Amino acid sequence: MVFNKETAAKTAELLLQINAIKLNPGNPFLWSSGWKSPIYCDNRVTLSFPPIRNYLKEEFAKNIEKQFGKPDVIAGVATGAIGIGLLVAEALALPFVYVRPEPKKHGRQNQIEGFLQKGQHVVVIEDLISTGNSSLMAVEALREAGAQVKGMAAIFDYGFDVARANFKKSNVDLFTLSNYEHLLPLAVAKRYITETEEQTLVEWRVNPAGWGMEVE
Numbered sequence: 001m002v003f004n005k006e007t008a009a010k011t012a013e014l015l016l017q018i019n020a021i022k023l024n025p026g027n028p029f030l031w032s033s034g035w036k037s038p039i040y041c042d043n044r045v046t047l048s049f050p051p052i053r054n055y056l057k058e059e060f061a062k063n064i065e066k067q068f069g070k071p072d073v074i075a076g077v078a079t080g081a082i083g084i085g086l087l088v089a090e091a092l093a094l095p096f097v098y099v100r101p102e103p104k105k106h107g108r109q110n111q112i113e114g115f116l117q118k119g120q121h122v123v124v125i126e127d128l129i130s131t132g133n134s135s136l137m138a139v140e141a142l143r144e145a146g147a148q149v150k151g152m153a154a155i156f157d158y159g160f161d162v163a164r165a166n167f168k169k170s171n172v173d174l175f176t177l178s179n180y181e182h183l184l185p186l187a188v189a190k191r192y193i194t195e196t197e198e199q200t201l202v203e204w205r206v207n208p209a210g211w212g213m214e215v216e
Contacts (some may be wrong), residue, residue, distance in 0.1 A: 002182065003063035003153075003175050011059070011178035012186050014052050015156065020045040021183065023193050025200040036211065038197075038204050043127040043155045047083045056084060059177055060153055061091035064123050067175055068150045072120040075099055075112075075147075077127075077138045084155065085125035099124075099138035111141050118146030126154040129174065132163035136170045151175065156183075159205065180205055 002008040015021040022029070025038035046052050064071075076085025076098040089096035097114030116122075122142055126135045139149050151173035157163070159180045167174050184201055187193045193201070204211045 001175060002179055003059070003067065003177060005182070007059050007063070008176075008178040008182040009186055011056070011155065012183040013190065014055065015041070015043070015046070015178070016183075016187060016190065016192055018045055018049055018052060021156070023187060023197070023201065025193070025197045025204075035208050037208065038201050039158075041128050041156055041158075044080055044083065046155070053084065053087060056155060056177060057087040057091050060084070060088045060125065063175065063177075064088070064153050065092065067153075068123050068173075069121075070094075071123045071150055073097060073116060073122045073147070075116075075122050075124045075138070075142060077124060077135055078113075080127040081125045081154075084127060088125055097122075099141050101134060101137065112145055116142075116145055116147060120147055121150050122147045123150050124152040126152055127156075129154045129157040129163055129176065131160060132166040132174075136166055136172065139170060139172055153177075156180075158208075160208065 020041065020043050022040045023038060028036040028038050029040040031037055046056055070092065073095045074085055074089035076082045078098050078100045082098045085098065086096050095115060097112055097116050100111045103109045103111040124139060129135060135152060142149050154176045157176040157179040184198050188195055188198050
C-alpha cells in the first residue's frame with residue numbers, strides 16, 4: 001500500500017515527467033522475464049535529477065519513521081536501490097548496507113555489504129516491486145544474518161496479486177511512495193495516455209504473463 005495518496009500522486013507525476021515510467025500500449029516492451037508489457041519503469045533515472053531524488057529521499061525518510069519507527073540500519077537492494085537507499089540513510093543519519101542477489105564468488109563472499117549486527121532493526125529500500133521475489137530474497141538474507149526486518153519501502157509497485165501473496169507469505173509489510181493504481185488516472189488526466197490506452201493497461205495488470213501471449 002502507499003504511504004499516503006498525496007505522495008503517491010506527486011511521485012507518479014514526477015516519474016512520468018522524467019520518463020522513469022514509460023507507457024506505450026501500442027508498442028509493448030519486452031521484460032527480461034519474457035513478459036510483454038505496455039509499461040516500463042526504471043527508477044534509477046531519478047538519481048540524475050537532484051530535485052526529484054531529494055523529494056523521494058525526504059518522503060521516504062519522513063514516512064519510514066512514521067510507519068516503522070526509526071530503525072537501526074537502512075538496507076538497499078542491489079543494484080537498483082543502492083543509490084536511493086544511501087540517500088535515505090543519510091537523511092535519517094543511519095548506517096547503510098546493501099544486499100546482493102547472491103554472495104560474491106570471491107574474497108569474503110559477502111552477500112550483505114556493510115556493517116550489520118545481529119538483532120539490529122532494518123528497513124529495506126527497493127526501487128521497484130514486480131513479483132517481489134528478488135526483494136524478498138534480500139529480506140531473507142538479512143534475516144539469516146540475524147537482522148530484525150521491520151518492513152520494506154519502495155518507490156513504485158505494480159500491484160500484482162502474486163507480489164501481494166509473496167509479501168504476505170514472508171510476513172513483510174510493504175509500503176510504497178506510489179503504485180499502479182495511482183499512476184493510471186493521473187496519466188490520463190495529464191494526457192500521457194488516452195482512456196482507451198488506460199483500459200489496455202488495466203487489462204495487462206490483471207494477467208501480465210498471459211497478456212503478452214494475447215497480443216501476438
